[in-house]
Structures are given as C-alpha cells and as structure tokens.
Amino acid sequence: MSTSEKVSSTPRRVPVVETLLTANEEVAADNRAQFAAHHVKVINIMASPGAGKTTLLLSTIAAMAEHNIGVIEGDVASQVDADKIATTGVPVVQINTGGACHLDAPMIRHGVEALPLDELDVVFIENVGNLICPVSFDLGQSYNIGLISVPEGHDKPYKYPGIFEAVDLVVVTKSDLLPYLDFEVDTFRELVHGLNPRAQVLVLSAKTGEGVDAWVNWVRERL
C-alpha cells in the first residue's frame, strides 16, 4: 500500500463502463480480417493438459492430406508438441507463453508471420492446456473447439461452464476408454446442450480411429 496523502478535495465519481481486455479484442479483430483476406479458416482448440489435442491433430493432418494445413502450438514452455507436428511436414509455429496460461491475440498475430497463409486452407491453434483462461482471450479464430477426454468425467460442464458456453463444437476424445470408465456420454451431451444448444458433440478415439471421420468432415464442411 502506498502512503496516503492529505486529501484536500472530496473524491468525485466518474462513470467508465468499459469492458476489460478490449486491447486484446482489437488485435483479434485485425487477425480475423487478415485470415479472411487470405481465405484461411482458423480453428482454436482448447482443452485440459493431456486431453489429446496433439494426438488428434496428428490424426487430422493424416486424414486431410488433400488440404493445406498449418499449426500454431501454444505451450507454457518447450518445443515438444511442435516437433511432433513437424514430423508430418506441415508448417508449424511454436509459441511459448513463458508462464502465461493462455494464448492471446498479439501472440497469434506474431505467430502467423511464420506461416505461409496464402497457401493454407486451415490453421489449427492448439491453445495452452487449460479450461479457464483461454476462453477469455479472442484470437481472431473462425471456430472454437473444446476437447474433453473420457477420463476427465462427464460432469465437466458443471465445473467449467465458461468453455462449454464458448465453443462451436465439443469433441470427446479417448472413447476407447469408455468401457473402463464411468463417463456417461448422454449425460455429458445433455449438459453441454443445456448450456449451449448450438455446439455439436462428437465422440472419437484418435488411437483406434473410431469417430475421426465425423470430426474431419466437420472441419471439411467449414473450409
């Protein structure tokens, strides 16, 4: 606390009514305009750490060989995920947030400079593994996707309503584990739709390939 000074006049109230994070939103709007100018769709993937974002991306890249894909990897630290994506040959940019729990619009603006946007149909952004913070930061994406893996439990929408309210599609991953765990797909779907009726819910396993077609079709239909 700073030292309080002798106050000679009475404070007066000034109306502000200004939304926070507008600076980020302005950059996000620029990003969106830039993506539109290059005719590239941008899909922002949000999920907990370990939900299977990178694994799903690898399957997606393999299944969409006819399209030109770019990837932006967001992590607090390391190049691990970008290295995995780079093995497929698609252009990839690793953004390290240096401790921040989310990507923001200026990071994306800088990151896309290293991608050949004119040659790409779609850019997948793998956001930092976190179900809370990324939701508050618009990146200029065309679509928001939420991934949730079967081990996380079907009651996740009760605990993290913000993300389920903000997404255009929810993908349940690791469906090969359904026989072993108590994840009730119908209950989960009901909760997601209770909050967000426009979000489709897809269930898949990148490991067995089951359900991956429906996801890839969802992406294709939007390009």
Added chain:
Amino acid sequence: MHELAVTEDLLRIITDHAERGAATRVTDIYLVIGELSSFVDDSIQFYFDTLSSGTIAEGAQLHFERIKTRFRCRACGEEFEPQERDWRCPSCQALGGDVIAGKEFYVETIDVIS
C-alpha cells in the same frame, strides 16, 4: 496468470478516463465481474498494486461486484440461478438455458480527486 494481462488493461482504461477528467489521483475503482469470467480478485489487486506504482492510480482500492450466473429457460422463459450440480429450471425442469448474466467484465466507475 491471465490476471496480469487484465490488470494492464485495467490500468490503461482508468488512466485514460482519469486524465480525460482532469483528475490528479484515482482513489477507488469499481469493477463488475461475472462468475463465468473466472478472475481472482486478490490476484488482480496484487498486480494492480505493483503496476500502478508511480501512476495516477497508485494506492487506489479495487472494489469487485460479483455477478452470479443466471439462465433464462429456453422452454418456459423462467430466469433462474443455476445450482452447482443442478441446472434444471425450477419451474419446468428443462435443463440449462441461455446465459443472461455472469459474463460481465468491466470497469463501472472510478472515484477521482482533481
């Protein structure tokens, strides 16, 4: 810690408004934050105390008005506060609804001295 980014933006907004109002000091800042926006009050105040040092807003006290999440039932129009593990409409039992409150995230007013 996204509270840092938020606090930087907060400082920018109030400095702007205070200077426009020919203020010499900002004493209090009133924020409205919805439950769904997931920001931690103490953390914002902590960053604010550091970032505002040497500015017009040094020493200002932050006040948080927390807004509970409210749904409007899509089946019957009833407005209600969802419970932690029960999103059913109390009047018709339909699950969930459109979010009509809880996403607020803005600076409402500031108190300044000229």
